[in-house]
Amino acid sequence: xxxxxxxxxxxxxxxxxxxxxxxxxxxxxxxxxxxxxxxxxxxxxxxxxxxxxxxxxxxxxxxxxxxxxxxxxxxxxxxxxxxxxxxxxxxxxxxxxxxxxxxxxxxxxxxxxxxxxxxxxxxxxxxxxxxxxxxxxxxxxxxxxxxxxxxx
Amino acid sequence: xxxxxxxxxxxxxxxxxxxxxxxxxxxxxxxxxxxxxxxxxxxxxxxxxxxxxxxxxxxxxxxxxxxxxxxxxxxxxxxxxxxxxxxxxxxxxxxxxxxxxxxxxxxxxxxxxxxxxxxxxxxxxxxxxxxxxxxxxxxxxxxxxxxxxxxxxxxxxxxxxxxxxxxxxxxxxxxxxxxxxxxxxxxxxxxxxxxxxxxxxxxxxxxxxxxxxxxxxxxxxxxxxxxxxxxxxxxxxxxxxxxxxxxxxxxxxxxxxxxxxxxxxxxxxxxxxxxxxxxxxxxxxxxxxxxxxxxxxxxxxxxxxxxxxxxxxxxxxxxxxxxxxxxxxxxxxxxxxxxxxxxxxxxxxxxxxxxxxxxxxxxxxxxxxxxxxxxxxxxxxxxxxxxxxxxxxxxxxxxxxxxxxxxxxxxxxxxxxxxxxxxxxxxxxxxxxxxxxxxxxxxxxxxxxxxxxxxxxxxxxxxxxxxxxxxxxxxxxxxxxxxxxxxxxxxxxxxxxxxxxxxxxxxxxxxxxxxxxxxxxxxxxxxxxxxxxxxxxxxxxxxxxxxxxxxxxxxxxxxxxxxxxxxxxxxxxxxxxxxxxxxxxxxxxxxxxxxxx
Ligand SMILES: Cc1cc2nc3c(=O)[nH]c(=O)nc-3n(C[C@H](O)[C@H](O)[C@H](O)COP(=O)(O)O)c2cc1C
Ligand code: FES
Numbered sequence: 001x002x003x004x005x006x007x008x009x010x011x012x013x014x015x016x017x018x019x020x021x022x023x024x025x026x027x028x029x030x031x032x033x034x035x036x037x038x039x040x041x042x043x044x045x046x047x048x049x050x051x052x053x054x055x056x057x058x059x060x061x062x063x064x065x066x067x068x069x070x071x072x073x074x075x076x077x078x079x080x081x082x083x084x085x086x087x088x089x090x091x092x093x094x095x096x097x098x099x100x101x102x103x104x105x106x107x108x109x110x111x112x113x114x115x116x117x118x119x120x121x122x123x124x125x126x127x128x129x130x131x132x133x134x135x136x137x138x139x140x141x142x143x144x145x146x147x148x149x150x151x152x
Numbered sequence: 153x154x155x156x157x158x159x160x161x162x163x164x165x166x167x168x169x170x171x172x173x174x175x176x177x178x179x180x181x182x183x184x185x186x187x188x189x190x191x192x193x194x195x196x197x198x199x200x201x202x203x204x205x206x207x208x209x210x211x212x213x214x215x216x217x218x219x220x221x222x223x224x225x226x227x228x229x230x231x232x233x234x235x236x237x238x239x240x241x242x243x244x245x246x247x248x249x250x251x252x253x254x255x256x257x258x259x260x261x262x263x264x265x266x267x268x269x270x271x272x273x274x275x276x277x278x279x280x281x282x283x284x285x286x287x288x289x290x291x292x293x294x295x296x297x298x299x300x301x302x303x304x305x306x307x308x309x310x311x312x313x314x315x316x317x318x319x320x321x322x323x324x325x326x327x328x329x330x331x332x333x334x335x336x337x338x339x340x341x342x343x344x345x346x347x348x349x350x351x352x353x354x355x356x357x358x359x360x361x362x363x364x365x366x367x368x369x370x371x372x373x374x375x376x377x378x379x380x381x382x383x384x385x386x387x388x389x390x391x392x393x394x395x396x397x398x399x400x401x402x403x404x405x406x407x408x409x410x411x412x413x414x415x416x417x418x419x420x421x422x423x424x425x426x427x428x429x430x431x432x433x434x435x436x437x438x439x440x441x442x443x444x445x446x447x448x449x450x451x452x453x454x455x456x457x458x459x460x461x462x463x464x465x466x467x468x469x470x471x472x473x474x475x476x477x478x479x480x481x482x483x484x485x486x487x488x489x490x491x492x493x494x495x496x497x498x499x500x501x502x503x504x505x506x507x508x509x510x511x512x513x514x515x516x517x518x519x520x521x522x523x524x525x526x527x528x529x530x531x532x533x534x535x536x537x538x539x540x541x542x543x544x545x546x547x548x549x550x551x552x553x554x555x556x557x558x559x560x561x562x563x564x565x566x567x568x569x570x571x572x573x574x575x576x577x578x579x580x581x582x583x584x585x586x587x588x589x590x591x592x593x594x595x596x597x598x599x600x601x602x603x604x605x606x607x608x609x610x611x612x613x614x615x616x617x618x619x620x621x622x623x624x625x626x627x628x629x630x631x632x633x634x635x636x637x638x639x640x641x642x643x644x645x646x647x648x649x650x651x652x653x654x655x656x657x658x659x660x661x662x663x664x665x666x667x668x669x670x671x672x673x674x675x676x677x678x679x680x681x682x683x684x685x686x687x688x689x690x691x692x693x694x695x696x697x698x699x700x701x702x703x704x705x706x707x708x709x710x711x712x713x714x715x716x717x718x719x720x721x722x723x724x725x726x727x728x729x730x731x732x733x734x735x736x737x738x739x740x741x742x743x744x745x746x747x748x749x
Contacts, residue, residue, distance in 0.1 A: 009235055012450075019449045021428060021446065021447075022448040023428070023429070023431055023448060024428065024429070025443065026378075026431075027429055027431065039261075043391060049363050057450055058448075058450070061433060061450060061451060061607070061667075062430075062431030062432050062433050062451075063431070063432030063433060063563075064390045064430075064431040064432035076502035079580070079596070080352030080353045081351075081352045081353030081355075081510075081547065081550065081583050081598075082352075082353035082507075082509035082515075082581075082583055084352075084353075084583055084597055085510050085511065085589050085594070086510070086511070088381075090734065090735060094732060094734065097712055097734075117391065117432075118350075118352040118432075118434065118601065118605075119351075119354070119355075119391070119393075119449060120168060120391050121166055121349070121353035121355040121358040121391060121392055122167050122170055122204070122355065122388075122519075123166055123353050123354065123355055123507055123509040123515070123581075124167055124204035124205045124516045125170060125171070125205065125207075125296060125506070126509065134170075135169070136170070136172030136304055137167075137170055137171065140737055140739065141734075141735075141739055142739070142740070147171070
């Protein structure tokens with residue numbers, strides 16, 4: 001925690017010096033924790049004199065920000081149009097069934113967080129699943145099971 | 153590239169990297185060393201070739217041999233045969249659909265033949281992380297020409313007479329936009345590159361940034377000089393980590409070379425670019441919303457006028473263009489407006505980059521001259537429909553666009569013809585749909601996207617699209633009523649007229665065009681409670697054909713809800729009450745014994 005606390009100091013300091021954007025600041029924090037912890041937002045709010053309401057408005061407006069921690073593995077399913085017409089709905093349903101969570105949630109054992117995303121820009125390879133930043137293209141129900149087992 | 157006898161241009165863009173092209177690079181390096189070829193043959197990691205579906209892709213130069221679907225296991229054989237013995241490996245080449253003989257050369261492959269590269273002219277041929285390679289291909293020459301031999305007015309005149317129109321969606325003439333901003337009476341001005349690429353199913357801008365980041369920087373410097381801006385921003389989508397990395401790297405290199413920053417090339421002109429990441433909100437692609445986001449404010453759009461050219465970033469005149477628009481600028485300045493305006497149609501000049509995806513054989517990214525027909529794109533370049541199914545429609549323009557049905561396939565691609573057909577040029581996402589795509593469901597998909605992305609500021613978009621979505625859901629789930637079609641059309645027209653930004657007032661388009669061209673599908677759902685494409689889950693059911701079922705038991709083992717009963721070697725049976733219609737049995741059956749209708 002201490003190390004992270006120092007990182008946050010640096011992030012806040014960087015923002016003060018460079019006059020960066022609030023979004024950039026929040027992205028840096030998000031990069032550190034993979035979500036926006038309330039206590040960190042409170043600190044940012046106090047130190048930079050930005051109302052908490054504004055931070056929350058931004059945090060909930062943008063899809064990339066989470067207010068809850070992610071599990072060990074971050075599974076993101078593309079539901080962009082190209083992936084959609086190639087069967088992304090089935091992929092989401094299968095994952096929800098296999099992991100026992102709805103999209104947006106984290107499994108009880110904290111192993112997987114399931115999310116959907118509107119296009120990852122590799123549309124020619126759809127349907128597409130991204131696990132911890134690694135792309136898995138042309139996925140189907142069978143491949144999905146194997147993939148999950150790899151991370152289980 | 154001089155002293156090597158052969159260059160291996162290996163694609164290292166998002167698509168091919170996800171197909172393990174980086175592992176491939178290592179394997180090739182090891183193998184080349186084994187045969188002591190490392191001083192004769194060089195591997196260059198390039199940007200996207202566009203033929204993403206067949207990746208990883210490698211082009212061997214100078215012969216121009218095209219290899220596809222490469223795996224690490226292919227490497228020893230490939231290196232020995234081709235690079236040692238000089239015998240290109242046929243089994244790794246492209247074989248056209250329904251043909252048996254491979255096509256060795258990239259330039260002979262149908263997918264590449266009809267393309268004309270301007271915005272993507274360096275794709276697949278340079279290392280995007282090496283500024284020297286860009287310069288080696290005449291990079292930054294247009295900038296030198298503009299800054300040293302042209303006045304800002306002359307630059308604007310050149311862009312105006314080239315006929316270049318904005319590639320971000322609306323198609324506003326770029327030169328005119330620049331002129332308006334230049335003439336705005338303020339000292340401080342800004343320019344922005346819109347790389348937010350929100351259209352789901354499109355990746356033109358990602359590919360341009362990944363394969364040729366310097367051409368965007370060069371375009372922006374030229375634009376800034378013409379307009380009189382001292383600072384610029386690239387607003388890039390958060391989902392594009394590789395593009396972001398290459399862009400930041402390119403800016404660093406350009407600064408080091410004195411091509412960006414203070415007193416560029418000692419001309420006295422100063423211009424700097426900073427990069428801002430989006431955070432996953434579609435509406436931020438809209439220019440006023442994007443500017444609010446840059447300022448750190450709530451990124452809701454506002455009504456126009458005033459246009460950003462008068463009051464944009466920090467209320468200063470701001471010129472905003474799309475990635476592809478910027479990428480065209482250096483080429484126009486270098487080769488001249490006349491050259492550019494000879495390509496394309498009367499009203500739409502130059503080329504357009506499209507991502508062609510969906511139910512298509514050759515999916516990927518293409519750049520074609522304006523005026524080409526949709527049919528040529530789908531059937532010649534795209535190779536036709538996957539599994540030779542029947543073509544149904546091309547969706548163009550994403551959530552703001554519409555679909556082009558079979559009988560309009562010969563529509564030439566230009567801004568006006570597409571608008572006449574009820575669609576829009578949009579940013580370049582083309583999604584091909586076949587007989588198994590339900591058009592009502594597609595309309596529902598786009599509206600649920602818009603509902604999700606609506607910022608909530610204006611009621612027509614926030615509430616109107618919600619009601620339209622509810623109606624469409626009713627229809628796809630078999631509870632549709634006959635008056636719903638008229639209701640959808642009326643609501644659609646109302647939202648078009650009253651929403652405050654482009655997101656809202658184009659959102660009914662996918663519904664309106666699908667009703668226009670596929671009314672029969674809506675009627676089948678409503679009157680017969682039937683989904684002709686067999687997609688809408690509530691309206692289909694699965695069954696097993698007794699005479700085809702061999703009793704292999706595979707469906708039984710895979711069914712997640714134990715809805716299938718039956719003994720080995722005897723016909724199986726689905727209990728409808730337990731079936732969740734996941735389609736697993738259909739997917740696993742090897743005897744075509746599972747049917748759904
Ligand atoms: C909802 C919405 C989303 C948009 N998304 C994008 C986008 O992702 N990329 C883009 O370049 N333009 C987008 N635009 C268009 C921009 O508002 C703007 O017109 C464009 O960036 C201007 O550049 P151009 O003249 O070079 O096309 C969007 C517009 C709307 C209404
Ligand atoms: S639609 Fe899935 S990656 Fe673009």
